[in-house]
Amino acid sequence: MDSNKIIDEVLEEIEKEGHKISRRDAMKLIAMSPIAAGVFANTVAPINAEASSSATGKIxxxxxxxxxxATAAKLCKKLKNPDVTIIEPNPISVSYQAGQTLISAGVYKKEDIIYQTKDYIPKDAKWIQKAAKNFDPDNNKVILEDGSEVSYDYLVVAxxxxxxxxxxxxxxxxxxxLGNSDVVRKKIGKNGVYSLYFADGSVDTYEGIQDIIKKAKEIKGDEKLQLIFTDSxxxxxxxxxxxxxxxxAHDLIKKAGVRDKVEMLFYTNSDKLFSVPEYAQAIEKQYKERDFKWEFKTRLVSVDVENRVATLExxxxxxGEWxxxxxxxxxxxxxxxxTKKFHFLHIVPPQKAPDAVGKSPLGSPASWVPAHKETLQHIKYPNVFAIGDCAxxxxxxTGGSARKQYHVVVDNLIAVxxxxxKLPAAYDGYTVCPFITSIGTVMFAEFDWSGKPAPSFPLDPTQERWLMWLLKVYLMxxxxxHGMLPGRI
Incomplete structure (x- = not known):
């Protein structure tokens, strides 16, 4: 797809939502964004234009x-004779997970985030559509679910x-x-208990908010529905x-005219609203303006689904003594x-790397994949790299972090x-969190290990903007x- 077609696609999606933005204004937005500019500058680049290394080995x-x-795509571009194998059982593994919040907002449908993996596998890569069950890094082997083994010279865990x-x-x-969620949905997606962290759950969450709106409209007197939002x-x-x-939820309920009928409480195990002070201050101001209540150092430990009671610690x-x-x-x-009675409870599940790797010799006691934070090389096995959520x-x-990390992994892997x-590339901890603050505004929070904002745009990153809503909903x-998955940006 060339850049003009991408712009046309973006403009068409914006107009579907009833917004108007000219092609000229769309180009201005793109020009402001180094990320977007990178897509459009490279959409017509030949796939092997950058092939520069004669290094060989089974990856x-x-x-x-x-x-x-993305890592496979760039390796296939950089290596003159790539030998790359991808192990992945899910035929829709490249789903757009960042869109799940937008499903819960009623802006996207589930089908808007579903893509076929086969359409993005690089043509020079092999695909084994099976799950990994264990790892034997001392013998450079991956053990698959059917007991078969795949050997490697170099391994990337993603x-x-x-x-x-x-x-x-x-x-x-x-x-x-995006796997089978039947076991989780026995308890979540009903009785006021919701979670947008899986695709079906994000659909249920939107319906749950609509149910709260309906209930709030039926309230007589001073009763307030209790909406609880948790962290992990x-x-x-x-x-x-x-x-x-x-x-x-606040914005949908407010637009429905029943915000005065609900109380909204946020519980986080952290001792702050955000790790970067500038964003934490902005969020606190936004919370106060919206009449959100919050408690620090408080985590959800149990849920009585039938009786709608949450227990928090x-x-x-x-x-103590001197x-x-x-x-x-x-x-x-x-x-x-x-204990808190609730009418709506949003669950953020505890998370870890899959046990296949987290509890393998490659894993850590906390079930992650330990890697040097800058090079992303495994702390024990130099021919192994970790990238993305499992690292x-x-x-x-975040997807924004992965967009930075995969370039580091490719450059360092080729150096090995x-x-x-010496490994030439270093990840600086960049990550981005587009805070949806309403249906129509986003605070685009970018930062890195410096603990300070690291904005890509010449704008105050702590402000809520419609411009950033356009970026989040239509450009990302x-x-x-068209940029990251082909290994271009």
Whole structure:
């Protein structure tokens, strides 16, 4: 697809939603974005134009989502004689997960985020449509679900995460975003319990918000419906999603004219609303303006689905006895459990790398894949790299991070193949969280390991903007599918 066709596609989608933006204004938006500009500058680039390395070796990539496919595509472009194999069982593994918040907002349908993996496998790569069951890195082998083995010279682990709903008492199941969700939906998607972290769940969440609106319209008197939004004590992909769904629900309920009939509460295990102070301050201001209530250091531990009761655990530190040797007070961790009746509860499941890798010799005690945070090379096995959600790095569980990471992995992997002494590329921790603050505005939060905003645009990144809504809703998906997945940006 060439750049003109992409622009036409974007304009058509914008007009479907009843908005008007000229082709000239669309080009201005694109010009402001280095990401978008990269797509349009490279959409007509020959696929092998950059082939530059004569290094050889069998490369196996386990995981065929955005990270895995983009890595395969760029390797096939950079290597003159690529030998790349992708192990991925899911025929729709390249789904646009960033669109799940928009499904919950009623802007997208589920079919808008579904893509066929076969359409994005590089022509020079092989595809094994089976699941990995275990790893034997000492012998350079991947063990598949049917017991067969795949050998490799170099390995890239891009397996994403699993959503461990069963780790919360009263819920069941451990699933992937677009796998079979039947076991989880026994408890979630009904009785006021919802979660947008899997595709079917995002559909249910939109319906759940509509149900709250209906109930709120029927209220007589001063009763308020209780809407509870939770976070997770583990690292999670799309760390902004627990807050985005709260903003979305607020906006839909407000536009329905019943915001005064609901109370909205956010519970996070963190001690802050966001890790970057500038964004945390902006979010706190937005919360106050919307009359959101919130509690820190509080996590969901169990759900009584039938009776609509959530149990949360709040922790804090108290001074103990004075330590004469250290000349400081001993700090004692305290906790208490509280129960809350709810009409709507949004669940953010604990997350980890799939057990196939997390509990294998490649995994860590916390079931992630330990890698050096800058080079993304495995801490123990130099011929193994980790990328995307499964990697145990401080930041990086977003599509925006993966877009930066796969270039690092490719350059460093080729350097290893070429027997170079030093790895040339370093990931700086860049990640991006497009905070949907209403149906029509987004705060585009970009940052890295510096702990400071790292904006790509010449605009104040802490402000809510319709311009960034256009980027989130209409431009980011084409960027992924026409830029990142072919290994171009």
């Amino acid at each position: 196996v990539i386990v995981g065929g989502g955005l990270s895995g496919i 397996m994403g995460v699993t959503l461990n709903y069963g780790a919360i008492e009263g819920l069941e199941g451990e699933i992937t975003t 004590p583990t690292a999670i992909k799309c760390g902004g999603a627990p807050k985005k769904i709260m903003y979305i 709040k922790t804090w530190m108290e001074k 330590d004469k040797d250290l000349e400081e007070y001993e700090m004692i961790k305290k906790s208490e459990r509280i 145990a790095v401080p930041l990086g569980k 193949m070429e027997k170079k002494d 998906k084409p960027m992924i599918y």
